[in-house]
């Protein structure tokens with residue numbers, strides 16, 4: 678049974694791999710024998726991360742990118758193909774909310790900063806669509822591969838204050854299903870596209886919403902926890918089992934699904 682979940686020697690690309698969730702995914706997949714390429718705009722963190730992974734004996738490579746720049750992504754793809762000769766998995770994890778796109782508690786939708794809303798949609802939606810268009814090409818050529826998008830709980834149930842982020846992630850979930858059909862019907866069933874919708878994990882992109890400067894929970898955090906049957910935030914490692922299942926052949930007949938990993942938030946009302 679354990680072979681079913683094997684990801685040994687798979688060439689895995691992770692956009693946003695320097696983030697809190699991406700770093701945890703990168704280390705885990707590399708520890709399971711995958712060859713992991715981190716694509717991120719933060720070169721300092723990326724080089725440090727890859728150095729630490731290589732020191733652990735992992736096969737890892739960092740390439741600076743901007744998920745919104747097709748030319749840079751094309752260059753990234755060339756570099757990956759030169760080094761590894763193929764791409765097996767793409768994880769689109771670059772994304773997140775932005776402070777300017779959050780509607781303050783005393784404001785309404787009529788105060789929305791439309792430029793910030795557009796930026797958040799750009800990063801989360803186009804930052805998934807563009808890498809998919811570029812990086813999926815070698816998978817399509819070999820008729821085998823899988824894409825994992827990182828959607829969000831906010832795609833499943835609109836959350837107050839983060840209208841742009843929720844709209845963008847809802848579009849990511851929809852695009853996941855679209856691509857599942859597109860790739861399998863046009864290029865064969867060896868190509869799968871799925872998504873994970875994480876619930877609430879305290880990371881850089883949401884720290885200001887969830888924690889006060891002294892580290893205590895904000896009122897928003899308390900409301901989230903009251904709506905979470907597990908009554909706690911998630912730990913990045915709690916995404917890894919679902920990720921490995923989706924990346925490996927254990928999910929060979931699974932495509933077009935968005936899996937919530939959220940301590941029950943999505944299932945619960947009162």
Ligand code: NAD
Nearest residue numbers: 693695696697698718743744772773829875877878880882
């Ligand atoms: P994070 O802010 O820690 O990491 C995001 C990473 O993306 C950073 O390393 C950043 O440098 C990179 N990035 C941002 N813009 C980029 C660009 N234009 N090009 C290349 N890289 C870029 O965030 P995280 O919490 O680890 O989030 C990872 C993913 O999970 C995101 O898509 C996020 O929306 C999603 N998510 C997070 C949560 C949560 O609770 N933290 C919940 C649901 C979904």
